[in-house]
Amino acid sequence: MGAAYEVIVVGLGAMGSATAYRLARRGQRVLGLEMFQPGHDQGSSHGYHRMIRMSALSDDGYVPLATRAFALWR
Numbered sequence: 001m002g003a004a005y006e007v008i009v010v011g012l013g014a015m016g017s018a019t020a021y022r023l024a025r026r027g028q029r030v031l032g033l034e035m036f037q038p039g040h041d042q043g044s045s046h047g048y049h050r051m052i053r054m055s056a057l058s059d060d061g062y063v064p065l066a067t068r069a070f071a072l073w074r
């Protein structure tokens, strides 16, 4: 008998939610575990004063990552 889940994501903030979503879209059997209710305001991803920039001082791959993140966000 196979495992019920191939991936378990602990914590469904922005990063965990995106990870679980993308893996499920790829056909993985994913379980997401969150200690609070969906939409709670206890995590780092919550609030109204976050900023995302499309520039960086160093060429460390941040800009392509941010560009791809914007496309996926839409």
Ligand SMILES: Cc1cc2nc3c(=O)[nH]c(=O)nc-3n(C[C@H](O)[C@H](O)[C@H](O)COP(=O)(O)OP(=O)(O)OC[C@H]3O[C@@H](n4cnc5c(N)ncnc54)[C@H](O)[C@@H]3O)c2cc1C
Binding pocket: 010, 011, 012, 013, 014, 015, 016, 033, 034, 035, 036, 042, 043, 044, 045, 046, 047, 049, 050, 051, 052
């Ligand atoms: C005040 C503030 C301002 C910020 N401003 C910016 C900004 O302007 N620009 C920027 O790019 N970044 C900013 N950041 C950082 C950015 O918000 C975080 O890096 C990002 O949101 C982290 O996302 P995350 O999904 O990793 O964490 P979180 O959103 O914190 O998600 C973690 C989740 O895991 C859950 N969890 C934790 N432990 C357990 C457990 N044991 N079992 C089950 N669930 C668990 C939590 O409840 C939560 O839902 C800011 C952060 C803060 C706090």
